[in-house]
Amino acid sequence: MNRPAEQAQSGGEAIAVEGFTVAYRTESGLVPAVSDVSFALKRSERLAVVGESGSGKTTLAMAIAGLLPHETARVDYGVARVAGRPVDMSASRSVIPVRHEGVSMIFQDAMTSLDPVATIAHQFRSVLDARGLRRSQVRAESVGWIEKVGIPNPERVLKLHPYELSGGMRQRVMIALAMCSRPAVLIADEPTSALDIVVSRRIMDLLLSLAVELGTAVIVITHDIDLARKYTDRMLVLYHGEVQDLCDTDSLTSAERSAYTRALLDCVPRLQDYDRESLPTLTRSMERAAS
Numbered sequence: 040m041n042r043p044a045e046q047a048q049s050g051g052e053a054i055a056v057e058g059f060t061v062a063y064r065t066e067s068g069l070v071p072a073v074s075d076v077s078f079a080l081k082r083s084e085r086l087a088v089v090g091e092s093g094s095g096k097t098t099l100a101m102a103i104a105g106l107l108p109h110e111t112a113r114v115d116y117g118v119a120r121v122a123g124r125p126v127d128m129s130a131s132r133s134v135i136p137v138r139h140e141g142v143s144m145i146f147q148d149a150m151t152s153l154d155p156v157a158t159i160a161h162q163f164r165s166v167l168d169a170r171g172l173r174r175s176q177v178r179a180e181s182v183g184w185i186e187k188v189g190i191p192n193p194e195r196v197l198k199l200h201p202y203e204l205s206g207g208m209r210q211r212v213m214i215a216l217a218m219c220s221r222p223a224v225l226i227a228d229e230p231t232s233a234l235d236i237v238v239s240r241r242i243m244d245l246l247l248s249l250a251v252e253l254g255t256a257v258i259v260i261t262h263d264i265d266l267a268r269k270y271t272d273r274m275l276v277l278y279h280g281e282v283q284d285l286c287d288t289d290s291l292t293s294a295e296r297s298a299y300t301r302a303l304l305d306c307v308p309r310l311q312d313y314d315r316e317s318l319p320t321l322t323r324s325m326e327r328a329a330s
């Protein structure tokens with residue numbers, strides 16, 4: 040994909056991980072969820088992580104963001120850098136996970152990540168205070184960010200609580216809060232699956248234009264292959280926690296792709312398939328792709 044603004048921002052490495060492996064601690068011992076994942080992204084690059092339910096997408100995202108505590112999971116890796124600096128990505132020693140510096144994350148449901156009892160102004164303060172800004176600067180930046188994400192009347196919105204906003208507005212506030220720390224990497228876990236198709240595409244357009252402006256690399260976790268193909272440069276396909284393919288989005292349909300990736304693509308519903316006798320399943324499609 041050729042985006043001039045993006046090229047101006049690109050160049051530097053945003054994130055690099057090598058041999059990234061995560062296992063959950065359970066009563067019956069360590070259960071592997073992600074095995075030996077390696078990738079690197081430049082500033083403004085966009086990676087989609089796709090795969091069926093349970094393939095390890097969220098685990099990968101949470102571990103990279105630093106949101107898995109030590110009691111829950113063990114994280115092993117060879118190399119982990121964010122914005123060129125080594126980062127300790129072993130699961131957080133604290134019971135309350137501490138987000139890795141330079142990595143922000145947004146979730147499907149803004150209500151679960153916004154503090155329900157704090158005003159929007161308070162939530163901006165708690166992020167922007169970390170940058171050592173004066174109170175008046177925090178206020179001005181908060182107003183600026185609310186405007187940037189397309190919400191009118193920012194002074195009024197700052198006084199509201201999350202439950203007083205619509206779902207689309209909450210999602211926009213969450214994006215503003217995630218981006219105002221100017222992260223090198225933004226991880227968006229199913230950012231639009233709770234929204235209708237029109238709002239969902241608008242939110243993706245907004246998120247990615249901010250990422251271009253700030254030179255932030257974006258990792259989108261999604262089940263929506265069409266969304267991934269429209270909005271990302273590269274795809275990482277996971278199955279049982281293992282990488283099946285890591286390729287340019289444009290080459291996703293190439294015959295060189297793994298049987299799993301081809302089966303996953305075969306399961307994307309298409310309008311022209313309306314008269315298919317039975318819907319494709321991953322198991323049947325994989326058998327066909329492998330034969």
Ligand SMILES: Nc1ncnc2c1ncn2[C@@H]1O[C@H](COP(=O)(O)OP(=O)(O)OP(=O)(O)O)[C@@H](O)[C@H]1O
Pocket residue numbers: 063064065070071072090091092093094095096097098099111
């Ligand atoms: N806290 C946990 N303890 C033990 N196992 C877990 C825990 N959380 C997730 N798992 C397991 O890890 C594997 C990967 O789960 P994960 O949620 O990362 O998959 P996913 O691809 O994000 O799925 P989905 O698309 O449904 O969100 C699954 O087998 C899941 O059951």
